[in-house]
Amino acid sequence: MKTSLTLSGDLIARIDRLAGPKVSRSSYIEQILRDFVDGRAQARKDAREIAAINRHAVQLNAEMGDALSFQAKSADE
Helix, strand or coil: CCCCCCCCHHHHHHHHHHHCCCCCHHHHHHHHHHHHHHHHHHHHHHHHHHHHHHHCHHHHHHHHHHHHHHHHHHHHC
């Protein structure tokens, strides 16, 4: 899909230097944007997972404490 963006000249120059002569500016900018969008999506997913873990942290820690106490008792026997 075709779109139009207005970018500053110094940014275009930096993009062109980073992309190098063998990569088109459009494909380079598309890859940068894909990486950014994918990273943001992953960060949101990670945040949701961390929030879920934190909501259940007390219960999970208590269960782990129980499991570890059983292991300690078994090792002592």
